[in-house]
Amino acid sequence: SQQGEEDPQALSIQEGENATMNCSYKTSINNLQWYRQNSGRGLVHLILIRSNEREKHSGRLRVTLDTSKKSSSLLITASRAADTASYFCATAASYYGNKLVFGAGTILRVKS
């Protein structure tokens, strides 16, 4: 896998359902960040989780980090049509000079 690879590539759910997106990476990291991108817009930062943290919450968002498996997940609970967007994980790792490396993203569609 590449550094910061999201799974699935696309996800379609009904409004009210939960959406889970996963991110895998190859090297040890300093932090992992999740961003949202609405169609035709720039990326918006959602949440940052440090390498020594296992879980963070922000509103309807829950992010987990498993450094032993080199993976993270983003859970959006009680999804809304407005959550329709692309979601990207980005990792900051010493191996890459601590530059943010972005995955290709998960396209989420929430149907109303």
Add this chain to the structure above:
Amino acid sequence: NAGVTQTPKFRVLKTGQSMTLLCAQDMNHEYMYWYRQDPGMGLRLIHYSVGEGTTAKGEVPDGYNVSRLKKQNFLLGLESAAPSQTSVYFCASSYELFYSNQPQHFGDGTRLSIL
């Protein structure tokens, strides 16, 4: 506050033409970045700047030049545009550099087509 503003929003160029993309931020951020986004790929870093008067190469710098004459502005130049540079370009800024626990703030992008 406007945050990060990019101009222009759209542009069509012919192969060999030159142009400059402008990025302005009003958050007094020290660090600024230029990325390109291509279909099916994550953002790739072109160049970045750690402060006024400084620039550094990112992952895909070839064919681009940058300048940071003022803290709030970061310019991306294409000297001789090529079709491979057709992409969406994003500027971002942050209070601290990369790995520190601060997010990056993005503009809405410039959609550039090279014919």
